[in-house]
Amino acid sequence: MSKLRDEESYKKTKAYSFFRWYRGEKDPFLGEVEMQAGHPYKDKRTAEELMQEKEAIMDRVYDIGHNKEIKFFKTVYGIISVIFCLALTFVLLLMVSYSPKTGNPGNPNENEVPVRYIENGLQETGAVNIVTGMILDYRAFDTLGESHVLFIATITVFILLRIDKDEKGKEKDREEANDRNYEPKNDAILQVIAVIIVPLIIIFGIYVILNGHLSPGGGFSGGAIIGAGLILYLNAFGFAKTERFFTEKTYKIICFCSLSFYCLAKSYSFFTGANHLESGIPLGTPGAILSSGLILPLNICVGLVVACTMYAFYALFRKGGF
């Protein structure tokens, strides 16, 4: 039923202009808006004179001795801010004083939920560490949201801080060279210490992730430790070394795989109304490393996402890309 248009008439349609705009082939301002090339700065005065002039202007504007309004405003502003802070502190302390004492058996949080977690947690989740059993089994859907929040945070930072590759990486190179100015390049002490300590940090992080269901820790803590190790390595050896194994592509692949595996494993809660489904994976012996069903793979997923996020944050803050 579709009518095949010739190219001329297609170019007149809105869809064509929309897709052209979407692909970035056409600058909507070019030719439409009046543009002028900026002329070079012609002021011959030295920086010192400019500073003096600026100070003179500031003195004139904020002349507290003569301008009554600003003096009045500043006094009232100070008083109001102090009063506001004190009032806020008072309200918060009042709320704390009304809350029941910690550890009291009659507290409202002493209902059947924590009792169920503590009494049946080991049998139902197979995790010796009850905290991990809670966040990755009973409350796994919440943790799914948390790891997506991290991913979205990285995307936001990426949007805000990314440096465009328009001029064939020129801008990026300049930024990188600029970045090197602050860095003691090939600092001997830092490198020797990093060689010793980075493998230990990363192995400890992997240990924390893999033992998340047996000992304190878990995906988030272990991922943060690995991320900190990667940042230390990056500081000691520079981007040239880390880009051998970690680039934007690696980040995309790791985050995509981990988050989609997590989604597949746990997002059924969304459709079952937060009810549990049997995964069919045997829980194993509590205390063994291959036990407690889905908790270990989910821990690894969360750890990978967190480690990549930490490293990506640092790389984006440093030079706007990685």
Next chain:
Amino acid sequence: MEWLMYILLGFLVICAIAVSFSKNPLNSLLIFMSYSLVMSMVWIFLESPDLAITEAAVGAGVTSVLFFVTLKKIHAIDEKREGKKDE
């Protein structure tokens, strides 16, 4: 161990006030780091080692590093600045 807990909590309050009253951003940042470190010790005393590990890695480690990078980018900790004109 009660008295040690009180010392740590007092240190937390002092740190929190000192961060906002310090003029130099680098000093504020270092105080903020020590705040996170003491906070992770407090978590251990409150018997939540999970949070202690996370606090030490995220609060004292990654967050502070990000703050350092930001301060460097906005030239707030540039040592080569001649004199101290701004103060």
